[in-house]
Amino acid sequence: MASQEAVGPPPSKRWTQFYAALQLAIQRSAHKWTYKDFSECFPLWCEEQPNGAEGVFNTVSSFIETHIVTNTNKLFEQYDVQKNVDILHQVVTEARARRQRGETGDSGTGVDSWRADLQPRAAVRARTIPALERERDSLRARLAEMERENMELYEEVRENVAAQDRAEVKTAEIFAFFDEIYAKWRDLPLEDMQAWTLLTAETQSAVNPLP
Incomplete structure (x- = not known):
């Protein structure tokens, strides 16, 4: 073998x-x-x-x-x-x-020496509890790391939301300004302006005829 x-x-x-x-x-x-x-x-x-x-x-x-x-x-x-x-x-x-x-x-010759008064549950706990405690500490450390990462992500998202809100407010102000300009332009007397423009052009032609 x-x-x-x-x-x-x-x-x-x-x-x-x-x-x-x-x-x-x-x-x-x-x-x-x-x-x-x-x-x-x-x-x-x-x-x-x-x-x-x-x-x-x-x-x-x-x-x-x-x-x-x-x-x-x-x-x-x-x-x-x-x-x-x-x-x-x-x-x-x-x-x-x-x-x-x-x-x-x-x-006391060894940690695994058997004793008549040693209960099986106590022996199992002596072996498993330290391992479980190490696993618990590892999970706690991982949880703390995840919480820190979540807080960083939360702050980043909040800053992005605030920036988006500011951009939306600025965009609304620009559109309001355009609406105001359009409203004023729409209220202008376009027909009178066209007639005045035509009259001005004719008068200018009469005063300064083309050669």
């Missing part, structure tokens, strides 16, 4: 025994279907070509065993099974050694 060939400490006794038992179980499973069972499925072929049939049977059995072993090893590598089993073996071995030495959880 690839994990057994990797450079590092030798595999634990627990892993060696587990892997050996697994290999034995795979072999028994792959060869549980005997040649007798195979010949009962293909009696005529096994009778006419016993050597060929037996060869095919052995090939199929070997393929099944190899296929199971290969896929099992892939799963072991994917989930790092040997490392976890070795860690479990180390934990169990250390716990047995402490028990033989008469050590208990009250000895």
Whole structure:
């Protein structure tokens, strides 16, 4: 197996025994279907070509065993099974050694030492509450940052609205000025002005005739 060939400490006794038992179980499973069972499925072929049939049977059995072993090893590598089993073996071995030495959880040898009076909920809280508090602080900091950004956006929007209001007021003043000019122009005596303009032009022509 690839994990057994990797450079590092030798595999634990627990892993060696587990892997050996697994290999034995795979072999028994792959060869549980005997040649007798195979010949009962293909009696005529096994009778006419016993050597060929037996060869095919052995090939199929070997393929099944190899296929199971290969896929099992892939799963072991994917989930790092040997490392976890070795860690479990180390934990169990250390716990047995402490028990033989008469050590208990009250000895203060480690933060994870078990105590008989330690309730599961208290142990869970000791692990989860600090993590939750860190997450809470992170969320509070993020919320404060978002509030600051929102205030900046609010001020920017308010300034834009005020500028738009000023522009609308200025535009209204300009349109009012144009309306006033148009009203005054409309009230002018246009016909009299045209007649006066024509009379002035004729008088000017009479006084200063064209050469």
